[in-house]
Amino acid sequence: MNIGINALSIRNQYAGIGVYTINLIKALSQIDRNNRYVLFLNPENYHGFKVEQDNFENVLVHAPFHKYYIWEQIYLPFVLKKKKIDILHGPRNVLPLLCKIKSVVTIHDLAFLLFPEVMKFNPFNYWSVFVKRSAVKADHIISVSESTKKDIVRLYNISDHKITVTHEACNNSFKRIEDESALKRISQKYELPERFILYVGTIEPRKNLNVVLEAMDILKKNNLNIKLVIVGKKGWLYAGFFDTLQSLGLGNNVIFTGYVPAEDLPGIYNLAEIFVYPSKYEGFGLPLLEAMSCGVPVIASNISSIPEVLGDAGTLVRPDDPKEFAHKIYELLTDKEIRVKMSSKGFERTKSFSWEKVAQKTLTVYENINTK
Numbered sequence: 001m002n003i004g005i006n007a008l009s010i011r012n013q014y015a016g017i018g019v020y021t022i023n024l025i026k027a028l029s030q031i032d033r034n035n036r037y038v039l040f041l042n043p044e045n046y047h048g049f050k051v052e053q054d055n056f057e058n059v060l061v062h063a064p065f066h067k068y069y070i071w072e073q074i075y076l077p078f079v080l081k082k083k084k085i086d087i088l089h090g091p092r093n094v095l096p097l098l099c100k101i102k103s104v105v106t107i108h109d110l111a112f113l114l115f116p117e118v119m120k121f122n123p124f125n126y127w128s129v130f131v132k133r134s135a136v137k138a139d140h141i142i143s144v145s146e147s148t149k150k151d152i153v154r155l156y157n158i159s160d161h162k163i164t165v166t167h168e169a170c171n172n173s174f175k176r177i178e179d180e181s182a183l184k185r186i187s188q189k190y191e192l193p194e195r196f197i198l199y200v201g202t203i204e205p206r207k208n209l210n211v212v213l214e215a216m217d218i219l220k221k222n223n224l225n226i227k228l229v230i231v232g233k234k235g236w237l238y239a240g241f242f243d244t245l246q247s248l249g250l251g252n253n254v255i256f257t258g259y260v261p262a263e264d265l266p267g268i269y270n271l272a273e274i275f276v277y278p279s280k281y282e283g284f285g286l287p288l289l290e291a292m293s294c295g296v297p298v299i300a301s302n303i304s305s306i307p308e309v310l311g312d313a314g315t316l317v318r319p320d321d322p323k324e325f326a327h328k329i330y331e332l333l334t335d336k337e338i339r340v341k342m343s344s345k346g347f348e349r350t351k352s353f354s355w356e357k358v359a360q361k362t363l364t365v366y367e368n369i370n371t372k
Contacts, residue, residue: 001035001036001086001087001366001367001370002035002036002038002083002084002085002086002087003035003036003037003038003085003086003087003088003089003366004037004038004040004080004083004085004087004088004089005021005024005025005037005038005039005040005088005089005091006040006072006076006088006089006090006091006092007021007025007039007040007041007091008040008041008042008061008068008071008072008092009021009091009092010022010041010042010049011042017091017092017093017108019286020091020106020108020144020168020286021091021092022049023168023169023171023355023358024091024355024358024359024362025037025039025051026051026355027355027356027358027359028359028362028363029051029053029056030356030359031356031359031360031363032055032359032363033053033054033055034055035055035363035366036055036056036057037051037055037056037057038056038057038059038083038085039051039056039057039058039059040059040061040076040079041058041059041060041061042060042061042068043060043061043062057083059079059083061079069126072090072094072096073096073097073098073130074096074098076088076096076099077096077098077099077100080096080099080101085101086101086102086370087101087102087103087104087366087369087370088101088102088103088104089103089104089105089106089362089366090103090104090105090106090134090138091106092106092108093105093106093107093108093127093130093131093134094126094127094130094131094134095130095134095137095138097130097133097134097137102139102369102370102372103137103138103139104138104139104140104141104142104362104365104366104369105134105135105138105141105142106141106142106143106144107131107135107141107142107143107144107148107152107283108144108148108283108284109144109148109151109281109282109283109284110131110148110151110152110155110283111206111281111283112127112128112131113128113151113155114151114281115205115206115280115281116128132156135152135156135158136156136158138162139369139372140162140163140164140365140368140369141158141162141163141164142163142164142165142166142362142365143163143164143165143166143283144165144166144167144168144283144284144305145165145167145283145284145304145305145308145309146165146305146308147282147283147304147305147308148283148284148305149163149165164361164364164365166357166358166361166362167284167309167353167357167358168284168286168289168353168358169289169353169354169355169357169358170286170289170290170293170350170353171262173262173263173266174265174266174269174289174290174293174294175266175293175294176270176294176295176347177266177267177270177294182267183267183270183271185267186264186267186268186271187267187271189264190229190255190257190260190264190268191255192229192255192268192271193227193229193255195226195227195273195333196226196227196228196229196255196271196272196273197212197216197226197227197228197229197272197273197274197275197276197329198228198229198231198268198269198272198273198274198275198276198291198296199212199228199229199230199231199232199275199276199277200231200232200265200268200269200275200287200290200291201231201232201277201279201287202232202233202234202235202236202238203230203232203233203234203235203238203241204234204235204236204237204238205236205237205240205241205280206279206280206281207235207278207279207280208278208279208280208301208319209230209241209278210240210241210244211278211319211320211321211322211325212228212276212278212322212325213228213241213244213245213248213250213254214244214248214322214325214326215322215323215325215326215329216228216248216250216253216326217248217250217322218322218323218326219326219329219330220250220253222330224330224333225253226253226273226329226333227253227254227255228253228254228255228276229254229255229257229268229272230254230255230256230257231257231258231259231260231265231268232258232259233258233259265290266290266294269290269291269293269294269296270294270295270296272291272296273296273297273332273333273339274296274297274298274299274329274332274333274339275287275288275291275296275297275298275299276298276299276300276325276329277291277298277299277300277301277306278300278301278317278319278325279300279301279304279306279319280301280303280304280319281303281304282304282305282306283304283305284305284309285300285305285306285309288300288306288309288310288314289309289350289353291346292310292313292314292346292347292349292350293347293350295343295344295346295347296343296346297314297315297332297338297339297342297343297346298310298313298314298315298342298346299314299315299317299325299328299329299332300314300315300316300317301316301317301318301319302316302317302318302319303319310346310349311349312345313342313345313346313348313349314342314346315328315332315342
């Protein structure tokens with residue numbers, strides 16, 4: 001088979017769908033030497049990622065980030081024909097609708113349908129039109145969780161037989177770090193406090209960080225001052241978070257690192273006392289696995305895919321209940337025995353997730369639709 005993978009979602013900053021795409025490609029390269037793969041990459045990321053293997057070809061696509069929607073819909077079909085591609089995989093929710101070859105699309109979540117009020121206008125239009133049509137057009141759909149699969153079946157009226165679930169995984173770099181000097185270097189570099197709660201992700205309404213601020217306010221009123229470290233960038237409609245931060249007078253309790261390079265992130269996880277993930281909706285929730293792999297106890301929302309990822313290895317709380325978040329944070333901060341137990345359970349939980357499994361199930365999808 002000649003398999004094309006639209007890898008334009010791989011960007012210089014290692015996050016989101018780009019993480020999924022990079023790790024899937026790496027894992028495929030390790031398990032499959034027989035099929036030919038053509039990777040369509042953005043030149044600005046090409047030197048940061050490529051596969052140098054005989055059955056892999058790296059094709060540079062000169063499509064600026066703000067214009068690659070046009071490239072994938074208009075130009076990609078012609079390139080696929082020129083490269084004699086048998087199957088196209090779109091790892092970022094959409095396919096070129098004019099493409100006539102067999103195709104697979106990975107749909108990560110349907111947040112733009114479920115939470116349209118917190119989505120930017122232009123991306124919402126693009127996703128609302130092209131994700132559904134891509135799902136209908138695709139020979140097969142890959143979903144990153146059972147939760148997202150159910151959303152696709154319910155909202156798009158697509159048969160569940162057309163969808164394969166491949167849970168994500170995290171890199172081997174996310175692990176417990178025993179090197180105290182390495183941890184000290186990370187702590188000094190990002191000016192981290194001695195004890196802190198950690199959140200990793202964007203700052204936007206769907207991530208529901210206001211509930212953590214309200215929980216911190218409750219703890220502060222009960223004489224437990226704890227710092228919150230936020231690793232990630234400002235996302236869409238982030239102003240409401242900062243309004244809440246100011247109104248509660250918690251400015252000195254929150255530390256923003258901004259985007260953190262992949263090589264530093266495991267160290268920050270290792271230094272955290274607790275990881276919080278209060279999101280209102282997740283297609284998967286990769287930071288949950290990253291935190292557990294580093295031995296950090298997790299407190300997270302009890303909705304969408306989050307219970308599917310955590311199992312019984314984390315603490316689940318209603319996303320609209322700051323009092324319960326405050327209670328669970330207090331419990332973990334003040335009881336080392338519970339923290340150690342949760343850390344151990346989380347670490348064991350992550351062993352059931354691997355990129356090799358993702359790649360093997362994805363390859364099976366390719367093989368199945370190629371024989372149809």
